[in-house]
Amino acid sequence: MSDKHKHLDYLQSSIVRMSQYSFQLKGWTVTILSAFLALAAASDLKIDLILIAFIPVFMFWTLDGYFLWQERLFRAKYDEVRSLRIDEIDFSLAHYHNSSGRNTWIRSMFSKTLNIFYLLQIFILMVIVSVFWFN
Numbered sequence: 001m002s003d004k005h006k007h008l009d010y011l012q013s014s015i016v017r018m019s020q021y022s023f024q025l026k027g028w029t030v031t032i033l034s035a036f037l038a039l040a041a042a043s044d045l046k047i048d049l050i051l052i053a054f055i056p057v058f059m060f061w062t063l064d065g066y067f068l069w070q071e072r073l074f075r076a077k078y079d080e081v082r083s084l085r086i087d088e089i090d091f092s093l094a095h096y097h098n099s100s101g102r103n104t105w106i107r108s109m110f111s112k113t114l115n116i117f118y119l120l121q122i123f124i125l126m127v128i129v130s131v132f133w134f135n
Helices: 003-041 046-052 054-082 105-109 112-133
Strands: none
Touching: 003 046, 003 054, 003 112, 046 054, 046 112, 054 105, 054 112
């Protein structure tokens, strides 16, 4: 296998790893949110526990945005290396010079897929808070 292909394999494995981290974060978010809701259902502090549940949702959303940002940067680096000749490649995994346009942490955090997932959870929490608040 050529050096270029090996370098592309390293980049691809980083992309896959970031994607797996993002997937695991979504699973943890649902698990922790479910735990808070179960505790709230069995507790006298329903509103307090549900309001506290917003904190991990925002924390995981931020962290998920970070992993998506890293994945996008590695994809940009992969695309850059793919188009270079073997003598032009520096074989570095540094990818921060590609951090512009849609490849920023904030833009990644507010991507369509993350917005749908996390805003749906926030909406559900708000509905539950309003149900308990007005009862």
